[in-house]
Amino acid sequence: MRPAFSVVFLTTLCGAAQGLLLTLVIVEALTRATGVVVAESFYVTGAALSVGLGALGLLASFFHLGHPERAWRAIAMWRTSWLSRECIALPVFLAGTFAYGVAHALGWPGTLLIGAADALASVALFVCTAMIYACLRFLQEWASPLTLVNFVLLGCASGCTLATACAAWLAPSLVASLAPAACVLTLAGCTTRLASLARNARLRPKSTVQSATGIRNAKLEQKSRGFTASAFNTREFFHGKGNGTLRAVKAGFLLGAFAVPFVLTGALALAPTSAAAAFALGAAFVIQYAGLVAERWFFFADARHPQNIYYQCAS
Numbered sequence: 012m013r014p015a016f017s018v019v020f021l022t023t024l025c026g027a028a029q030g031l032l033l034t035l036v037i038v039e040a041l042t043r044a045t046g047v048v049v050a051e052s053f054y055v056t057g058a059a060l061s062v063g064l065g066a067l068g069l070l071a072s073f074f075h076l077g078h079p080e081r082a083w084r085a086i087a088m089w090r091t092s093w094l095s096r097e098c099i100a101l102p103v104f105l106a107g108t109f110a111y112g113v114a115h116a117l118g119w120p121g122t123l124l125i126g127a128a129d130a131l132a133s134v135a136l137f138v139c140t141a142m143i144y145a146c147l148r149f150l151q152e153w154a155s156p157l158t159l160v161n162f163v164l165l166g167c168a169s170g171c172t173l174a175t176a177c178a179a180w181l182a183p184s185l186v187a188s189l190a191p192a193a194c195v196l197t198l199a200g201c202t203t204r205l206a207s208l209a210r211n212a213r214l215r216p217k218s219t220v221q222s223a224t225g226i227r228n229a230k231l232e233q234k235s236r237g238f239t240a241s242a243f244n245t246r247e248f249f250h251g252k253g254n255g256t257l258r259a260v261k262a263g264f265l266l267g268a269f270a271v272p273f274v275l276t277g278a279l280a281l282a283p284t285s286a287a288a289a290f291a292l293g294a295a296f297v298i299q300y301a302g303l304v305a306e307r308w309f310f311f312a313d314a315r316h317p318q319n320i321y322y323q324c325a326s
Contacts, residue, residue: 012150013250014311017075022140023169023303024068025101026162028061029133030170032108034192035061036126038174038185043123051115053181054122057174058112065105093146097139104132137163151214152314157207164203165268168196169303172272173296179279179289186288190280194273197299201269204306208261211313218317233321248316260309267302271295 035057042049073079082098089095107129114122141162144153171193178185220231275295279288 012311012314012316013247014308015075016308017071017073019304019307019311020071021068021075022162023300023307024064024071025136025140026166026303027169027173027300028064028068028108029104029136030167030196031057031061031064031173032104032111032126032133032170033130033167034171034174034189035111036123036130038189039123039126047184049182049185051118053177053185054115055112056181057177058108058115060173060177061108061170062105062112065101065108069101069105093139093142097136097143100132100136100139104129104136107132137166149317150314151217152211155207155210157203157210160203161200161207164196164200165303165306168193168200168272169296169299171196172276172292172299175276176289176292176296179292186292187280190276190292194277194280197269197273197276201265201273204265204269216315216317216320218320220320223317223320244318244322248322249319250312252312257309257312260305260312264302264305264309267298268306269302271302272299 035054038049039054041047073082076082085098086095089099107125111122111125111129113119114125138159141159144150145155145158148154171189175186175189175193178189220233221227221229224231224233272295275291275298279291279295
């Protein structure tokens with residue numbers, strides 16, 4: 012498939028926002044249970060960052076629309092469409108996160124209850140976003156439970172890394188706990204992503220030139236594409252990059268999204284109160300996010316649409 016950067020940014024930005032919100036709510040629940048006092052500024056700043064990231068993701072999604080003024084119609088098929096459900100879940104998540112931040116800023120009671128409700132909205136949004144792709148059975152690379160698992164783990168890993176960076180500035184006592192959690196999530200995300208890469212490498216196309224053209228001759232050679240000039244079918248279903256580019260992107264996201272953040276976050280957990288650690292943890296998130304952009308680009312590019320048998324190339 013041809014990756015659309017609007018969707019790449021939508022899914023990665025919103026994933027980080029969701030992971031950050033989930034981290035905030037879990038931290039609040041655990042610190043209340045243990046009697047640890049955490050500065051309200053940590054929750055307010057975290058919620059503001061989550062809303063900001065989610066809003067940027069929502070804005071990015073409009074660049075994928077042919078008629079942005081009709082975007083509201085996307086919710087019409089909510090009974091059957093995961094895309095429509097995502098369009099409902101995202102604003103609900105953003106509204107809940109905003110309310111969570113405001114409640115902390117104004118010292119309102121019930122912040123944990125608001126956070127728990129928004130955490131459910133975050134989980135629902137993860138499911139809706141991932142199922143847009145996982146439900147497409149004709150795209151074998153996406154039609155797997157690993158798609159949902161990867162969306163959740165990668166979003167939570169980046170969100171937890173960002174929460175750790177925030178804690179280094181606003182609640183240093185939390186870094187010793189959040190940094191290992193970010194490392195565990197990053198390692199888990201790396202494990203499941205490697206599993207999906209291994210699975211996809213073993214896949215074999217279910218369609219052939221015969222099934223694509225409807226010609227049942229055992230010896231069939233295609234001499235021309237479905238279109239001789241540029242068309243939607245030749246542009247939107249293939250990325251146009253060579254195997255060398257794909258290998259470079261894969262190596263890049265494995266390093267950027269997993270290896271480098273894991274090492275940085277793990278090492279800096281040993282000196283959580285230093286200013287250098289705060290800057291380095293921020294850098295770890297930036298590097299991880301850049302790696303996740305590459306990972307999501309590869310996720311789309313790795314999907315081989317059956318129509319490409321007929322439209323992509325000819326002998």
